[in-house]
Amino acid sequence: MNLPASISEARARLADRTLSANELVRAELKAMAAARPLNAFITETPEIALAMAGESDRRLARGEARALEGIPLAIKDLFCTKGVLTTAASHILDGFQPTYESTVTRKLWEAGAILLGKTNLDEFAMGSSNESSHYGPVKSPWRRAGDNRPLTPGGSSGGSAAAVAAGLALGATGTDTGGSIRQPAAVSGVVGLKPTYGRCSRWGIVAFASSLDQAGPFARNVRDAAVLLRSMAGFDPQDSTSADRPVPDYELACERPARGIKVGVPGEYRVAGMPPEIEALWQRGCDWLKAAGAEVVEVSLPHTKYALPAYYIVAPAEASSNLARYDGVRYGLRVPGEDIQQMYEKTRAAGFGCEVRRRVLIGTYVLSAGYYDAYYVKAQKLRRLIKQDFQAAFGRVDAILTPTTPGPAFALGEKADDPIAMYLNDVFTVTANLAGLPGISVPAGLSADGLPLGLQLLGPAFAEETILTLAAELERAASFTARPEPWWRLP
Amino acid sequence: MSRDASKLVAAASGPWEVVIGLEVHAQVTSAAKLFSGAATAFGAAPNAQVSLVDAAMPGMLPVINRVCVEQAVKTGLGLAAEINRVSVFDRKNYFYPDLPAGYQISQYKQPIVGKGRLLIDLADGTTREVGITRLHLEQDAGKSLHDQHPRHSYVDLNRAGVALMEIVSEPDMRSAEEAGAYLRKLRAILRYLGTCDGNMEEGSLRADVNVSVRRPGEGYGTRCEIKNVNSIRFVQQAIDYEAKRQIALIEDGGSVKQQTRLFDSRTGSTREMRSKEEAHDYRYFPDPDLLPLELSEAFISGLSASLPELPDAKKARFMRELALNAYDASVLVAEKETADYFEALAQGRDAKVAANWLTGDLFGHLNRLGKGIADSPVSAARLGELLDLLTAGSISGRAAKDVLAEMVDSGQSAKAIVETKGLTQVSDSDAIEGLIDEVIAGNADKVGQYRAGKEPLLGWFVGQVMKASRGKANPALANELLRKKLAS
Amino acid sequence: MPANKPSEIDTATVRRIARLARIAVKDAELPALAKELGGILAWVAVLDEVDTAAVAPMASVHDEVLRWREDRVTDGGYSADIVANAPAQEAGFFAVPKVVE
Numbered sequence A: 001m002n003l004p005a006s007i008s009e010a011r012a013r014l015a016d017r018t019l020s021a022n023e024l025v026r027a028e029l030k031a032m033a034a035a036r037p038l039n040a041f042i043t044e045t046p047e048i049a050l051a052m053a054g055e056s057d058r059r060l061a062r063g064e065a066r067a068l069e070g071i072p073l074a075i076k077d078l079f080c081t082k083g084v085l086t087t088a089a090s091h092i093l094d095g096f097q098p099t100y101e102s103t104v105t106r107k108l109w110e111a112g113a114i115l116l117g118k119t120n121l122d123e124f125a126m127g128s129s130n131e132s133s134h135y136g137p138v139k140s141p142w143r144r145a146g147d148n149r150p151l152t153p154g155g156s157s158g159g160s161a162a163a164v165a166a167g168l169a170l171g172a173t174g175t176d177t178g179g180s181i182r183q184p185a186a187v188s189g190v191v192g193l194k195p196t197y198g199r200c201s202r203w204g205i206v207a208f209a210s211s212l213d214q215a216g217p218f219a220r221n222v223r224d225a226a227v228l229l230r231s232m233a234g235f236d237p238q239d240s241t242s243a244d245r246p247v248p249d250y251e252l253a254c255e256r257p258a259r260g261i262k263v264g265v266p267g268e269y270r271v272a273g274m275p276p277e278i279e280a281l282w283q284r285g286c287d288w289l290k291a292a293g294a295e296v297v298e299v300s301l302p303h304t305k306y307a308l309p310a311y312y313i314v315a316p317a318e319a320s321s322n323l324a325r326y327d328g329v330r331y332g333l334r335v336p337g338e339d340i341q342q343m344y345e346k347t348r349a350a351g352f353g354c355e356v357r358r359r360v361l362i363g364t365y366v367l368s369a370g371y372y373d374a375y376y377v378k379a380q381k382l383r384r385l386i387k388q389d390f391q392a393a394f395g396r397v398d399a400i401l402t403p404t405t406p407g408p409a410f411a412l413g414e415k416a417d418d419p420i421a422m423y424l425n426d427v428f429t430v431t432a433n434l435a436g437l438p439g440i441s442v443p444a445g446l447s448a449d450g451l452p453l454g455l456q457l458l459g460p461a462f463a464e465e466t467i468l469t470l471a472a473e474l475e476r477a478a479s480f481t482a483r484p485e486p487w488w489r490l491p
Numbered sequence B: 001m002s003r004d005a006s007k008l009v010a011a012a013s014g015p016w017e018v019v020i021g022l023e024v025h026a027q028v029t030s031a032a033k034l035f036s037g038a039a040t041a042f043g044a045a046p047n048a049q050v051s052l053v054d055a056a057m058p059g060m061l062p063v064i065n066r067v068c069v070e071q072a073v074k075t076g077l078g079l080a081a082e083i084n085r086v087s088v089f090d091r092k093n094y095f096y097p098d099l100p101a102g103y104q105i106s107q108y109k110q111p112i113v114g115k116g117r118l119l120i121d122l123a124d125g126t127t128r129e130v131g132i133t134r135l136h137l138e139q140d141a142g143k144s145l146h147d148q149h150p151r152h153s154y155v156d157l158n159r160a161g162v163a164l165m166e167i168v169s170e171p172d173m174r175s176a177e178e179a180g181a182y183l184r185k186l187r188a189i190l191r192y193l194g195t196c197d198g199n200m201e202e203g204s205l206r207a208d209v210n211v212s213v214r215r216p217g218e219g220y221g222t223r224c225e226i227k228n229v230n231s232i233r234f235v236q237q238a239i240d241y242e243a244k245r246q247i248a249l250i251e252d253g254g255s256v257k258q259q260t261r262l263f264d265s266r267t268g269s270t271r272e273m274r275s276k277e278e279a280h281d282y283r284y285f286p287d288p289d290l291l292p293l294e295l296s297e298a299f300i301s302g303l304s305a306s307l308p309e310l311p312d313a314k315k316a317r318f319m320r321e322l323a324l325n326a327y328d329a330s331v332l333v334a335e336k337e338t339a340d341y342f343e344a345l346a347q348g349r350d351a352k353v354a355a356n357w358l359t360g361d362l363f364g365h366l367n368r369l370g371k372g373i374a375d376s377p378v379s380a381a382r383l384g385e386l387l388d389l390l391t392a393g394s395i396s397g398r399a400a401k402d403v404l405a406e407m408v409d410s411g412q413s414a415k416a417i418v419e420t421k422g423l424t425q426v427s428d429s430d431a432i433e434g435l436i437d438e439v440i441a442g443n444a445d446k447v448g449q450y451r452a453g454k455e456p457l458l459g460w461f462v463g464q465v466m467k468a469s470r471g472k473a474n475p476a477l478a479n480e481l482l483r484k485k486l487a488s
Numbered sequence C: 001m002p003a004n005k006p007s008e009i010d011t012a013t014v015r016r017i018a019r020l021a022r023i024a025v026k027d028a029e030l031p032a033l034a035k036e037l038g039g040i041l042a043w044v045a046v047l048d049e050v051d052t053a054a055v056a057p058m059a060s061v062h063d064e065v066l067r068w069r070e071d072r073v074t075d076g077g078y079s080a081d082i083v084a085n086a087p088a089q090e091a092g093f094f095a096v097p098k099v100v101e
């Protein structure tokens, strides 16, 4: 059987019964098993997938198909899934089986989607390369032309990006705290959407930085991302930061003309040392949108350069507190100690990897007595200035176009011992998190050595439809059809 | 603030002044917890009243309970305090096994309630004002049991996440007596408002007691905080012990170290807490899972309009409208149940009589039985019937006391007891005149003395008539008729 | 800007912070960690370029106000689930090494 190329295609074939959910799931499970060298999944859930497929087929037969009936998805292992090991890629959550289901995954299952497995990620979503996972790094399905060295799929949602890029799932969930959906989507050649803060419920998602975390979809194309978002989004009374507003039919937005939409290009994103191919890609993006009738103008986001440093105060501060619950008392790893304090210290030393430890320590430091104002409050002030920059820009334009990343995928190990070099991967994505804005990355071309590059569209709060309209336009214009060679398939 | 010298503690080197401030944790009366839908009821099986949120499972989020907010605002209004239109929930970060998230959601820089005040009533009938610094909402922790196993502590999260109001006073108290009066008054206000049941045995009200000593007129000394004291008597013992300890320390040439201490109720002493030795750095920051709490004018004025009459206002009204004295009025308003009982009893009756029967006779019986007014065997309506019989002259005051005793023991109504025991007072002049004639006839000598001018003998005659009637004669009527007969 | 920021972070500070965070750190690891954390703190110090005296700190990107839950018991009653993942439990309690107060 040839696998459907998209959710839209799968929906059509499932609806006209030329494909059953069971066949589709079996094919994906086979692809998933064959792709184990990618290390994209921490946990595969074939029994659950087949059971859910059975239910989907019964509904399809009765003509009671739901929005995502029979669509197999990969779920970032940061979403708590009832009865299924949930690790956040951390040793400290060893053996943790939630007795509850996250709101986003619950909504997906209620829409008929099927769980294939839980994808690998940077430990607690802290990273941009997937190398901080306790379960080892994910290998990108992509390789540089003429070079067999393994590359990063990006991070933190690297497993989800790789699964969709390698055709192991029709779509996937991710979370984006500083770029963790858009950056891996860009370097893996798939679409990744970070919704407005509050658009998707955070309930049941292992928290990294609560004021920044937002769930969103990975998909093969823009329309699929819209379809997935529609089922993931919505008000949740269990999340005090969830937005109580209706969920539009995002799919319709993919059909709308881009004509007349005003798109801003922020000069501050033209950072020193930006590779020419990124610069050129960005220019092409402007040209495509202009050709589609959009108006492209320069805008200024003057505090852009402070976004990443502000982020590296706010996110670790929140993380240091959010991760205090991993103490060996109620779930996960416990390393015995002489007394309770020793048990805490040993458990947390053994349970957290280097990057998590680094961020917890930084976060603890910036909140500690005497430093709170100098670091944390200062960063929160910069955050306001960054948000105000966007508000001013969105007074003039409807959306903003930027590259998603400063470059293509890098090799595993390449930036592993320089944390700040690693942090710079998120330089274009992190602003949207600080300001709570929606952003989408669309595959828009290949680098000189044949690796995917993405363009990012940012919109005002709750303007997902606008960026989907523009993203669909970019997608049509770029007609990105490259696929990685399936080197990982065992002979 | 000027103090009367009697509050000072005398010591070898001269007088010391004790300075006391209280941080009271009052459990908010609500059905569910502050940020979860789990129940707050006392005494459930371990971890039975725990939601995933209370257990800080990964990905769990807090959503605030409306009633807890209302209760805090009502309490603030009851303490004549500023209500902050915007307040912020912060995380207080520390590790402890009964603190599941590794942080307590509390309010630090911007509490829901600001400065207020409380009038305390002292034994000598005077009142004094104690400043309230603030009131904030926060989560309670779970419960650790340290004595169930030789090497383990057990953790039960049933209390984890229950709403507390932390009510912080200014260091305005100068003696254990004042601290006791403060706690009694605060508890009364909370109960009047219905915002906390004030049950100290169940831990609904706990006090952290800050004690320091200084020479009169000097700046504040170093204070020690005695944690979690759970009765008014213990608070007072802890203050007395701690003041003595600190004075002795200083008089011996040492100095007081700022410390967190524990009160041991068996020995009446305090000791340094071992687990809190470490310097704390709570790393407060605004909880990113919550937004600022905003209160509208309409919300606040609605609650303000719904407030019941509070003890001070009630006391003033009792004095003004019912002509009670300050002492009686404060006794009557000290507990809401007493005040309610009194008002029901005094309705349509003589207030002074009602007050006397309540605080004198009924309280005596309740004391004897170890009962509170809330579970008095004689209701206000029943006691009212007794007073009505008395007022109507149907029974004598003497008989009424016996009847009340009988009511307390048997639970019967006054009328029933009076009837079965034949205690109805004789107010029939003919019958009483008959008795008087008998007494006069049998005591000619005394009659002679009386008529010769020994008028105090009248009381003796009344006694004889009462005796002859087996206590049933109306004494006033007997008195009046005797006067007439003896005069003729 | 408060002159509160040290130009470097020493090993004693790392030890104190690690203790606050309840993460055991071996003495041998301290110098490298101090250097790493110091590097990050030096990098974020670029924020000091911006005069923020007149800017209010922003804790949440939301313009919305906090929503309230009604006071109804809607949760709890599943103690078995609460302790289901516990590394040690006894008689329905979580069990931890003895704490001395």
Ligand SMILES: [Mg+2]
Binding pocket: B023, B208
């Ligand atoms: Mg305290």
Ligand SMILES: [Zn+2]
Binding pocket: B025, B138, B166
């Ligand atoms: Zn407190």
